[in-house]
Amino acid sequence: MPMRMKLTAITLDCADPLALAAFYQQATGLERHPKSDADFAGLSCADGLFIGFQRVDDYRAPRWPDQTVPQQFHLDFAVEDLDEAEVRLLELGAGMPRHQSGEDRWRVFTDPAGHPFCLVRGSV
Incomplete structure (x- = not known):
């Protein structure tokens, strides 16, 4: 029997987390996570799913x-x-x-x- 798991977050690598979070926020209307910063930004969905954007050097x-x-x-x-x-x-x-x-x-x-x-x- 498979283990029960719930997807809670998806994180995308990028060069500019705040800019990419702003793009998806404008496209979807999701709420920006209050602790977003230049290295890691995120959006929160009403159903609990979190979409994160993390800075990666040489992306x-x-x-x-x-x-x-x-x-x-x-x-x-x-x-x-x-x-x-x-x-x-x-x-x-x-x-x-x-x-x-x-x-x-x-x-x-x-x-x-x-x-x-x-x-x-x-x-x-």
Whole structure:
């Protein structure tokens, strides 16, 4: 029988934790953790999940879909309107790789530190 575990945090490496936390805070509306600083910043979700951003010296951004610097993971966010969300994320500084394989079901973006993440059509 598998051990019962609950995911409580996801932490992303980056060069500037406060800037990356600000990007995701503006994109999601999550609350910034009050002890965020230049080395480690975080956002708190109502369900208890914590998204952290930690400073890494000589950080190298993933290269998606190229694997010279692998993505290692990505986040998925559900949105009701892909077009509306795309406009907002690009305004906030997200990138949008040319390679898009999800057609109208999902879209791939990169955050300002280069981490790929997806928006998927779904209820919020």
